[in-house]
Each structure stands twice: as C-alpha cells, then as structure tokens.
Amino acid sequence: MMPHTEYGGTGRIVRLIQGARASLLTRNITKVYGGDVVSKAFGVGTAVLLIRGLSVADYAAYTAFMTVLGLFPGLVASGINQALVRFAAESFSRTQRRPYRLYLAALALQVALYAVLCAVLVVLGEPVIRVLFGAKPFAVPLRLGLAAGFGALVTAACRSIYQAEEKFGDYIRALWLRQTLVLLCVVGLWAFGLLDFQRAAIALVAAELGVAAVLIRHVFRDFGRRMLLRSMVPGGILLREFFASAGLLLAYCLLLASFEHLDIFMLSHLVDETELANYGVAGRYYAMALMLLVSIHAVLLPRFSRTDMQDSGRQRAFTRRWLKLTAWLIIPIGLLVWAGRPLFLLVNGEQYTRAYYMAAVFAAGVWLSLTFSPLSNVLKARRAFRFLTVMAFAALAANFFGNLLLIPRWGGLGAATITVLSHALVNVASAARVFRSAR
Numbered sequence: 510m511m512p513h514t515e516y517g518g519t520g521r522i523v524r525l526i527q528g529a530r531a532s533l534l535t536r537n538i539t540k541v542y543g544g545d546v547v548s549k550a551f552g553v554g555t556a557v558l559l560i561r562g563l564s565v566a567d568y569a570a571y572t573a574f575m576t577v578l579g580l581f582p583g584l585v586a587s588g589i590n591q592a593l594v595r596f597a598a599e600s601f602s603r604t605q606r607r608p609y610r611l612y613l614a615a616l617a618l619q620v621a622l623y624a625v626l627c628a629v630l631v632v633l634g635e636p637v638i639r640v641l642f643g644a645k646p647f648a649v650p651l652r653l654g655l656a657a658g659f660g661a662l663v664t665a666a667c668r669s670i671y672q673a674e675e676k677f678g679d680y681i682r683a684l685w686l687r688q689t690l691v692l693l694c695v696v697g698l699w700a701f702g703l704l705d706f707q708r709a710a711i712a713l714v715a716a717e718l719g720v721a722a723v724l725i726r727h728v729f730r731d732f733g734r735r736m737l738l739r740s741m742v743p744g745g746i747l748l749r750e751f752f753a754s755a756g757l758l759l760a761y762c763l764l765l766a767s768f769e770h771l772d773i774f775m776l777s778h779l780v781d782e783t784e785l786a787n788y789g790v791a792g793r794y795y796a797m798a799l800m801l802l803v804s805i806h807a808v809l810l811p812r813f814s815r816t817d818m819q820d821s822g823r824q825r826a827f828t829r830r831w832l833k834l835t836a837w838l839i840i841p842i843g844l845l846v847w848a849g850r851p852l853f854l855l856v857n858g859e860q861y862t863r864a865y866y867m868a869a870v871f872a873a874g875v876w877l878s879l880t881f882s883p884l885s886n887v888l889k890a891r892r893a894f895r896f897l898t899v900m901a902f903a904a905l906a907a908n909f910f911g912n913l914l915l916i917p918r919w920g921g922l923g924a925a926t927i928t929v930l931s932h933a934l935v936n937v938a939s940a941a942r943v944f945r946s947a948r
Contacts, residue, residue, distance in 0.1 A: 548681070551688035555695050556793050559709060560857050562699050567706035569782040572789030573647045574710050576773045577654025578717075581630075582662040583766035585623045588759030589615050590669040595758075595889060596751045597673035607674070611751055612728070616666050623662050627655050643778040653710040660717025667724035683724055690716040757894035764901035768908035768931050772924040775912045780920050783860075788921035790857055791867035798875045824887050828943055835880045846872045867925040874929035881936035884943045893942070900938045904931040 563571060593615040600608045630637050630651070638648055664683065671680040694712035698704040773792075776785050846869045853865045888897060908931040915923025 548684040548688045551685075551692045552797060555688070555692045556797070557856060558695050558699050558704070560790055560793075560861070562704040563706060563709070565786045565860065566782055568789060569786045570647060570650050570706045571709065572773065572785060572792075573642060573777070574650035574654045574657075574706070574713075575789075575793075576770050577641075577651055578657045578661060578713070580766060580770040581626060581655060582623065582658040582665065583769075584763050585626060586619050586662050586665050587762030587766055588757075589619055590665055591762065591889065592751055592758045593666070593669050594673045597670070598675075601674055609729075612670055614751070615669075616663070619662055619666055623659060627659075630655060641774050641777065647777075649707060650710065653707075653714055657710070657714040657717040660714070660719075660721040663721035664717065664724055667721075667728045670728050679727070683720070686723065687716060687720045690719060757898055758889075761894060761898040761901050764898065764905050765935070768901075768905040769928075771905070771908050772912060772928050775909075775916055776921065776924055779916045784863070784920045787861055787864040788867055788924060790861045790864040791871060791921065791925065794868050795871035795874065798871070799878060824890075824943075828884060828887070831883060832880065838879060839876045842872050842876050863921060867921045870922060870925040870929060874925075874932055877929065877933045878936060881933075881940040885936065885939040887943050888939055896942060897935075897939065900935045904934045907931055907934060 559571060560568065593611065597608050597611055600606075600611070634648070638651055641647070641651070664687065668680055668683050671677070671683065691713060694716060695704070695709060698708050698712065772788070773785075776788055780788075850865055853868065854862060857864065885897065908927055911927035911930065912924055915927055917923075919926070
C-alpha cells in the first residue's frame with residue numbers, strides 16, 4: 510500500500526475512502542454502544558432490584574459471587590480471546606474464510622484451562638476462601654460463581670468470534686439475550702417474594718449456561734463433521750502465531766484482571782460487610798458506565814487488526830480524532846456527579862450513602878478510561894504485547910501496595926482511588942507509547 514505522501518492526484522479519492530471508513534467505524538461503535546445501552550437498561554433494572562431487594566449481608570455475598578464470576582473466566586479467557594480477535598480478524602480480512610481451526614483451538618484451550626482452575630479451587634476449598642475473602646463465609650458464592658463462570662467463558666469466546674468477523678448484530682443480540690434472561694429471573698424471584706442471594710445466584714448460573722449453549726449452536730451451526738475432523742489436525746502458520754501471541758496476551762490480561770478485582774478481595778479482608786456492600790454498589794455503576802468502553806474496544810480491535818489498518822498514518826489520524834472527541838466528556842461527567850446525589854440515594858437507599866462518594870471517584874476513572882484506553886488497540890495491532898504486559902504488572906503492584914496503604918484509612922474510598930489510578934497508569938502509558946511511536 511502506498512504511503513500517504515505518494516497519493517498525488519488520487520489524494521481526494523483516498524481522503525473520501527478514508528472518510529467513508531471512519532464513518533463506518535463511527536457507525537459500528539454507535540451500533541454496538543446502542544445495543545449496549547439497551548442491554549444495560551436491563552442490567553440497571555436487575556441491579557436496582559437486587560440492591561433494594563437483598564439485605565446488606567446478602568448483597569455483600571452477591572458482590573463476592575459477581576467478583577468470582579468476573580475474575581476467573583477473565584483470567585483464563587481475556588488474553589486468548591484478544592489473540593483470537595487479533596488473528597481471526599486479520600485472517601478473515603485477507604481470505605474471507607472463517608478460520609474454524611483457530612476458533613476450535615481457542616475454545617478448547619479456554620475450556621481446558623478453566624476446568625483445571627476450577628478443579629484446583631474446589632479441591633482446596635476453605636484455604637482459597639480465606640485467601641480471597643478472609644474470614645467471611647463465602648464458600649457458596651465461590652462455588653456458584655465458578656459454575657456461572659463456565660457459561661460466561663463460553664459466551665465470551667462466541668462473542669469474540671462475532672467481533673472478529675465484525676458481525677456486530679449477532680454480538681449485540683448475545684448481550685440482549687443474557688441480560689433479558691437475568692432480568693426475567695430476578696423479576697420472577699422478586700414478584701413471588703423469593704429474592705435472596707442464593708436463589709438469585711442460581712438463576713444467574715442457569716442464565717449463563719443457557720446463553721452459552723445457544724451461542725455455541727449458532728456460531729458452529731454450519732460446521733459439519735468433516736470440517737470438525739479437519740480442524741482437529743494441528744499445524745498451520747496462523748495457529749502457531751496465535752499460540753505464540755496468546756501467551757503474552759494471556760499474561761497481560763491475567764495481570765489486568767487480577768488488579769481489577771484485587772480491590773474486592775482486599776476489602777473483604779480489611780473492612781466489614783457494610784463497607785464491602787457500599788463498594789459493590791458503586792462498583793456496579795462503574796462497570797455499567799464503562800460499557801461504552803467495552804463497545805469501543807469491541808469495534809476497534811478487529812478494525813485495527815485488519816491488514817488495511819496497519820498503516821501508521823491512519824493510526825495517527827485516528828488517535829488525533831479520538832482525543833478531540835473524548836476530551837470534552839469531562840464536562841457532562843462532572844455535572845452528573847455534582848447534581849446526582851439525590852437521585853443516587855433515591856434509587857439505592859440511604860444505607861448506601863458512602864457508595865455515592867465512591868461512585869464520584871469512579872466517575873473520574875470513567876473519563877480517563879474513555880479518553881486513553883481505546884488507544885491500546887493500536888499497540889495490540891502492532892503486537893506490542895510485551896510493553897502492555899510490563900505496564901499491567903506495574904499497575905498490579907501499584908494497586909496492591911496502594912490498597913494496603915489506603916483501605917485501612919479510607920475504606921472503599923481508598924480502594925476506588927487506587928483502582929482509578931491503576932487503570933490510568935496502563936491507559937495513559939499506552940497512549941504515550943502510541944504518540945511516541947507515531948512521530
């Protein structure tokens with residue numbers, strides 16, 4: 510592909526093509542985010558019912574359950590799925606053929622690793638609970654979280670395949686299916702006066718496993734027996750590159766997932782259940798606010814992995830546009846925090862007053878993440894996995910020692926502050942690396 514300086518008389522045509530591609534990128538982000546908004550509307554309804562319907566002790570247990578559900582599948586699957594998207598998108602853009610062998614290899618690797626991890630955690634049992642949650646009786650949240658995590662792991666793998674092929678309609682429908690099932694289960698429990706932690710968690714286990722079964726059937730619906738046998742034969746340059754890169758990406762995502770959930774585990778050791786429940790409420794809204802970020806990453810990673818987006822000029826142009834687009838978001842986020850306390854307490858109840866102040870800290874993290882985190886996709890497209898892994902390790906160390914210092918003094922506010930700063934360390938450093946390499 511010719512560099513930008515050699516376009517000559519075709520410059521106008523090239524600019525029109527680039528503008529059309531940028532418009533398509535914007536439409537895809539808007540499409541996925543619109544789907545996420547609808548999905549999260551169901552999620553908000555579920556969260557409010559659980560916050561208002563569960564006791565403080567039950568919501569603390571639910572926070573532990575959701576942490577297990579998010580942590581262990583993320584440790585196993587995040588890096589593999591990012592490598593899957595990276596290489597499948599590149600292969601699909603080059604050949605227009607679905608790399609079934611790669612899909613099966615990624616899914617089999619995730620299931621095998623997760624099965625081993627679950628076996629170790631279940632066998633160890635009580636020592637694992639003490640390490641993760643201190644003296645709190647969270648054996649049931651651990652077991653149910655691992656069961657739900659299997660469904661979440663398979664669902665994430667299927668959504669990564671949709672993402673790699675840029676089938677964002679299917680990607681969104683998968684989100685809607687999960688959130689709808691969860692909401693219906695929680696509403697049913699609430700309507701019949703049966704809502705407590707254990708029933709809600711069992712409902713989520715059933716929903717996660719049901720969605721996983723539906724998506725597996727849909728993804729591999731045209732996958733015949735002959736194709737299965739052919740895909741089981743090892744080899745191929747694409748698979749070797751995938752496994753080589755999956756190792757570094759797995760390390761990066763493992764470190765990232767570790768410090769993203771380290772706050773809950775350290776709070777479990779250092780504060781009481783009331784403070785943990787307040788932090789869980791604030792963290793739930795933080796996760797929902799970052800859904801836009803998930804939508805952005807879902808579109809950008811396969812887009813930058815395509816062969817036509819390896820040009821550094823296009824990457825620089827995207828970086829400039831992105832920073833101009835997101836810098837002003839600090840104003841509406843700040844206004845929402847300034848005026849939102851009465852609504853927050855009306856929705857969640859006075860018992861979660863401290864959660865509002867934690868959510869205000871998280872709001873700063875939302876702006877930092879939306880501004881800088883998407884630029885890490887440029888580094889993944891350039892295969893700068895070693896740099897990302899080093900930064901994730903630095904963030905994990907900062908998160909651990911920061912929480913150890915601030916949680917005893919400030920409780921959940923300290924954990925929220927350190928979580929935001931740890932994310933900022935990775936995101937701002939990634940943006941700086943993009944700028945430096947673009948010169």
